[in-house]
Amino acid sequence: MLVQIIQNEWRIAWRERQLSVLWIIIGGLLLFATFSGWQNFQRIHHERAEAAQLMRQKWENQGDQNPHSSAHYGTYVYKPVSILHFLDPGIDKFAGVSLRLEGHVQHGLAFAAASEQSSLSRFGDLHTGLILQVLVPLLLIFVAFNSFQRERSSGALRLMLAQGTAPRSLLWGKILAVWSMALALLLLVLVLSGVLALSQPQLSQGTDVWLRLLGLTTLYALYYFLISAMAVQLAAAIRQPALSLLSLLSIWVLSTVILPKVVAASAEQQKPLLGVMQFNEQMHEEREKGLNGHDPEDARSKRFERKILAKYGVDDPSKLPINYDGLLMQEDEYYGNAVWDKHFGLLNRDLRQQAQYTAWSSFVNPFQALRNLSLSLANADLYQHLHFQKAAEMYRRTLIRTLNEKMAYGGSKTGDWDWTVPEAWFSELEDFNYQAPAMAWSLQQRTLELVAIAAWALLLILLLWMPWWKAERLL
């Protein structure tokens, strides 16, 4: 019986020109957005790969160099773009993609990462994720809002029920019909995405990409079930089609536009972030209070000097068998790292608390869960950005420590700033090779959203099993 109802709903929707035209327009938009998103992804991927390659070439071809000069010369690392960027670019555009790595200074893009909370990333460029999140639910609302009224006024509903259709079967049939219309659109995207990903096998290697693609498809399918179940149940409960449409559109505007903005603003109010200038000033100030590799008069510097001289049993750095400058600079690094850990730790804590705040709102607004999980599965959310930032900082620390240790123990003496190491040595240093987190890690960060969206699905299924769905209520 369900199959008959689904088939009939499809047939009627198809014959009603407005709906079929709307479906075709959204389907076309999805295909266009997916294809253009793919082209955009390829351009960004190539740009970043070329930039990373160029920086590595520069690093390897820096000539014979003093390690400390090399540390100041530094390098850049680039955040690799996720292959699923073409479906949901996430916060990439607002979070920044390159990080300068050098000695003494830690550059960060942490502030821009907060733009995940901003409306800018919500209604930016037209991309597949935006159409799937915003326009497809709107289509489902237009399909569902009149689904009972049409049959009530034509007498077909009484006839269907008299033919033996159980009220709950009718509801399920209509829900599944509306849902399957969305699934058909999702299938279009899935097939095109699969073909595009397969066209670049070097980018789609491994199972993670495919698991994420499957995860995204499942997520959107689940969300469309929520929309279909809610829209059909409301259409069944509200007799006036205009009121049914108005209610559904109000829910759509509230969940898609108003609530996410309110929650984002509220999260920022709960946990306000420092401005970039203020944050940098605080970091700088705290670092100045401590050791400074170029300030031998500093008290901490003196203490460290005494400790090293005592260790080697000499009374002057010039008598040390090693280069004291290298040790002092590394000591400064350790202090700088502690300052970074403290400030970025606090910032990350605040960002995560903001993210948790929005995550909790998923229990009120499933759209928030969808949006956050979509970003997460596309590997383009705040957590992934922080993961990259941490990996880049860890690489920087290893690189600068290696350079400082070379300076200290590589054969030069204190004050020997003209001492150089051969170019080949720099080439041997390992390049930054960022491994994006696996899907399981991404989902672990979004447990609240997963629970929320599952709870919504359960709630709507539970509502379908409520005893009030009798013929009397539907007619």
Place this chain on the structure above:
Amino acid sequence: MIVAHNLSKNYGEHHALNNLNLNIAPGEIFCLLGQNGAGKTTTINCFLGFTAPSAGKAEINGIDVASDPQGSKRHLAYLPEVVMLYPKLSGLENLDYFSRLAGFRYSKNQLQEFLLKAGLPGDSINRYVGTYSKGMRQKVGIAIATAKQAKALFLDEPTSGLDPKASNDFSILLKTLAQEGVAILMATHDIFRAKDVATRVGIMREGQLVATHAATEFSATELEKIYLETV
């Protein structure tokens, strides 16, 4: 076949149906007459399971509608007053869909036969129902009822809005169904049509069946007089 035992339906203080007792045998056409609000549609709704009775019970082929609504529906067919069906489906597609909902799968030829037997012109079978007259839609409705092979048929004001020719065709169809052993309960305002097709006529007033007569007892004019005196 169609039995009501002390069937009552109250909406708060209002008694829409008050202690109705009814027994319609196979092959019988029982016409319920009465003014708007007399309880005719409520009676049909109780048999269809569209409304739960406040007291008493409605049975179809021995099955209590309230305790087994889906089981009782296997034995009944229904023709509502408004039979718009699905305007964007053809007569054949409508019949096919509603038959499938009832659990019957017919070939295209069988479906055509049902429609032709119901009196639908052959050239309109594949046209959208949206282009049909009310009489033609009623014929599709009758085809749906016959295709279900139901033992009980409920009709709610089926001839309202039909022209005399269509109304007459409809009467012939009903009589044919009754001859095939179907028990028919028809709610109507049309005294003359009731007299024409009914085996028995019941007159309802304020939820009560106040009079029952064999249709052969009176002429249409006499029946009209009785009706006016009763309501």
